[in-house]
Structure formats: structure tokens, C-alpha cells
Amino acid sequence: MPLRVRSTFFGLIILVASAGSSAWAQAPTKKPPSSPAAAAAPAAPQSRHYPILLLASGNNPAWSLRIGQKGPERLDRPGYPPITLEPAEVAHEPSGDAWTYHAKDTGTGTAITIHLSREACFDGMSATKYTFRAVVEHPQLGTLSGCARIAAELFPRITNQNDDDADDAAKKKPAPETTVTGFKPPTAVAYVNAVDKIVLSRGAAKKIVAPAGTDLALSHDGKKLLYVRSDSKPGPDSIIVLYEFDTGRSRDLVHGNVRQPFWSPDDSRIAYLTNQDQKWQIWMLRAATPETPAPVYTNNIDALQGWVDAHILLGTDLQNASWIADDGKITQTALLQNIYGSSFQIRESDTIRVNPGNPDLLLVSANYTIPPPGAPADASHLSGGIFLYELRAKRRVVLTPPDQSASHGEWSQDGVQVFYTARLASGPPSTYRIFWDGSAPKRYISATNFVIGQ
Numbered sequence: 001m002p003l004r005v006r007s008t009f010f011g012l013i014i015l016v017a018s019a020g021s022s023a024w025a026q027a028p029t030k031k032p033p034s035s036p037a038a039a040a041a042p043a044a045p046q047s048r049h050y051p052i053l054l055l056a057s058g059n060n061p062a063w064s065l066r067i068g069q070k071g072p073e074r075l076d077r078p079g080y081p082p083i084t085l086e087p088a089e090v091a092h093e094p095s096g097d098a099w100t101y102h103a104k105d106t107g108t109g110t111a112i113t114i115h116l117s118r119e120a121c122f123d124g125m126s127a128t129k130y131t132f133r134a135v136v137e138h139p140q141l142g143t144l145s146g147c148a149r150i151a152a153e154l155f156p157r158i159t160n161q162n163d164d165d166a167d168d169a170a171k172k173k174p175a176p177e178t179t180v181t182g183f184k185p186p187t188a189v190a191y192v193n194a195v196d197k198i199v200l201s202r203g204a205a206k207k208i209v210a211p212a213g214t215d216l217a218l219s220h221d222g223k224k225l226l227y228v229r230s231d232s233k234p235g236p237d238s239i240i241v242l243y244e245f246d247t248g249r250s251r252d253l254v255h256g257n258v259r260q261p262f263w264s265p266d267d268s269r270i271a272y273l274t275n276q277d278q279k280w281q282i283w284m285l286r287a288a289t290p291e292t293p294a295p296v297y298t299n300n301i302d303a304l305q306g307w308v309d310a311h312i313l314l315g316t317d318l319q320n321a322s323w324i325a326d327d328g329k330i331t332q333t334a335l336l337q338n339i340y341g342s343s344f345q346i347r348e349s350d351t352i353r354v355n356p357g358n359p360d361l362l363l364v365s366a367n368y369t370i371p372p373p374g375a376p377a378d379a380s381h382l383s384g385g386i387f388l389y390e391l392r393a394k395r396r397v398v399l400t401p402p403d404q405s406a407s408h409g410e411w412s413q414d415g416v417q418v419f420y421t422a423r424l425a426s427g428p429p430s431t432y433r434i435f436w437d438g439s440a441p442k443r444y445i446s447a448t449n450f451v452i453g454q
Helices: 003-016 163-172 336-340
Strands: 054-058 063-068 071-076 083-092 098-105 111-121 130-138 142-150 188-193 198-202 205-210 214-218 224-230 238-244 249-256 258-263 269-276 279-286 289-297 303-307 312-316 320-325 330-335 351-355 358-367 384-390 395-398 405-411 417-423 430-435 442-445 447-452
Touching: 054 111, 054 130, 063 111, 063 130, 063 142, 071 098, 071 111, 111 142, 188 214, 198 224, 205 224, 205 238, 214 258, 214 447, 224 258, 238 258, 249 258, 249 269, 249 289, 258 303, 269 289, 269 303, 289 312, 303 351, 312 351, 320 336, 330 336, 336 358, 351 405, 358 405, 405 447, 417 447, 430 447, 442 447
Parallel strands: 384 405
Antiparallel strands: 054 063, 054 142, 063 071, 071 083, 083 098, 098 111, 111 130, 130 142, 188 198, 188 447, 198 205, 214 224, 224 238, 238 249, 258 269, 269 279, 279 289, 303 312, 312 320, 320 330, 351 358, 358 384, 384 395, 405 417, 417 430, 430 442
């Protein structure tokens, strides 16, 4: 049957199927009078549920859910990676106009339930009248209420093939590596190359910044790089250095026991840690007048994690993550034990990065408490992983593959790509890229300590 005719045929089935029946049967073949008794003809393919091919959605908070031939497939929320669902059993209510779907959140293993009923539904945002009402119950996200409509156009792979034919077709046609679209590779980055030199790259141009250094921080316009180098004098002192790409010049900004500089979102200020009175304190200077740094937060902070927005910094000690305003006041705290759970260790060297478009979504790089099966066996390095954590929902999803030891995760500016340092069972560490839904991890460059400007 031609594809166009076949699609129309199944579209008609979806639209006219009886609400009170979830299956249809082929009429038995009439037995010829002269033939011996024969077995009944096999039943025609059974649809596990009706209706199928639906898109459910709601507001406050915004969400959408796809229900395909096998049941719920994917839950989307603006600002968060999609949640892939594994369909389970479906129950058709005795009334004939309601269905209960069961599925599993594949990222966390959490069981969820979707209630669907055939009744008039309005989304409160328009005058559109929907055919179905939908309610999603997720233990971490709560109850999501909305409406649903038939959306066969979202499921282009529907055919009249039987299961075996569909499997064969799937084997012949490779699945896409990722469903993420519209992403943009970074155009200004800095990193430490394979021979430990600091490199700043803008477009096709690359410049060697310094023979060595740590704590790289690239401005958002990609033109200025901060890094820390050791002082030539004996002792713990170090120097925060500013390198300008256009001129190729470097200048020392701050001397002392200093580390972890970060540019503000508008690149006008620099926050950093300095050791004063045997405490790591947050200080700040203006890029235009670096000669007059001033303290921001004088209690001890083990690690500075960067800016959340134009006025809030994120810092951590071994117990808490603290959101610290540029006037020194703490606006929010979260227990690290709640963020890490039991699968990861809390250490001073861990990194936490806030998603550029969603302050509720954290990217955490930490060592496993117990390495997962398949993790690289290297006695000199503890196995690390990178996970996403939602502050409100307390939902934690491991992002990186178990056969990599991952660290130093960084968001791209579009907030859908993650770049990180990966160690495999063999070979030197490299920078990998993965999408925020855990798809398509690939080696990106033979370098470490990768940071992004533009």
C-alpha cells in the first residue's frame, strides 16, 4: 500500500475508533463445505489501548507529554531536559471513556501515572476546546494537570507493518544520535592542551596564553581570559592574571593566596577567593579598576562556583551550597547531602554550575561513592561522574556514561550542551561534549579544563 494511502488509513482508524472498545478483530474465514474442519483464523493486530497518538499539555507549570502506540513516551518542560518514559501497562476504565497509563521515568527509575478521560477541556490560555483531560502524577514533579488532543502528526513512524517488520526496518535505518536541535557550538573557548599550555581560541584563531596555569575563566565576549599561576616566590602565594586576546598582552591583577576567579555576567566585575585570617573569603574587583579589591563575604567558603545572575554568587563548603548576594547576604542555602545523595562524595574540588537559562537546574561534577559497573579502573584517580539536579523537584539524573571518569563539567551558553573532562580506561584525558538529555557523548578536543565564553 502506498505510504500516503497507508497514513490516511490509520488516521481514519484513530479518529473513528469506538471509545467503548480498545480492540478490533478480523472476521473469521468461512469454511468451504468440502474442506475438513479448520482452526479459526488468527486475530488481527490488537491495539493495546485507545486513544493513541496524543499530545497532552498544561500550564502553571508548563509541560507536555507524548502518548504513542505503546503508551507514554516523553515528558517535556521548558528549561529542563526531556524526560524519557518507558511505557508499562494501561487500564481501560469500566466507564469506557477513561484510561490509566503507567510508565517509568528512565532517568530516575520513578514510577509515574497518567490519567486520561474523554471530556471537554480548556487550557485556560485560549478558547480552544480539547477532546481529553489529562493528569500526570510524578512523585518528584507533583501533579501536572492539562488537556490532550489527537496528534498523529507527531508520530511519523506509524505504519501498517507487523512487529517483526518494524524491527527489521528499525535495524536498517539508524536512529538519530540526539533529538536536541538548534544548538550552537561555542565560538570562543579556552583550555589546557596536551602539553599543559593554556590556549585561547576564537573562531579559527588560536593563541598560546601561557606555558601553565589553572582556574581558567573566559569573559562572555570571549576576548579576555583569567587564570591563576604560581608565584615565583616560595610559599602558597599565586597570581590572578588577565590575558587580552586582541593585544596578546598579559597583566597581573591580584597577588596572594588566591584562586577561582569568575567574570560577572556583564564582564565588568571579577569575584575570586582569597585566604584571609585562615579563611577562604569572597572578594571582588572591578575590571576597570583592579587596584581596589574589596571583600564581599568574609566567612569561610571552600569553593566559589561562579555567578548565578548579575548580583548572586554560588559558593560551597563541605556541608552547604550558599547563594550569596554581592552585598554579602546569603539569600538561599541547600544541603549538599540532599544534592549529592548517597551515590556521590562531597569534596572541595567538586564543581557546581548553574544552567544559563534556568537557575533551578544544577550541573554537578563529583566522585562516585562506589564506581558504577564498567567504570575505568585507575588506582591514581577516583571515578567521577556528572549529574543534573533540580533544586525544587530534588530530581537527580546521572548524565555521563559509566565507562568514563568525568569531571569539570561546564554549560554551553545555550544551556543544552555540556563540556567536560573525561578519562577512559586507556589514553590521556580529553574534553567531551554531551547533550543535557545524556545523548550523543563524543570526544570534542584533546584538552582539559575546558571553559566557554561565547
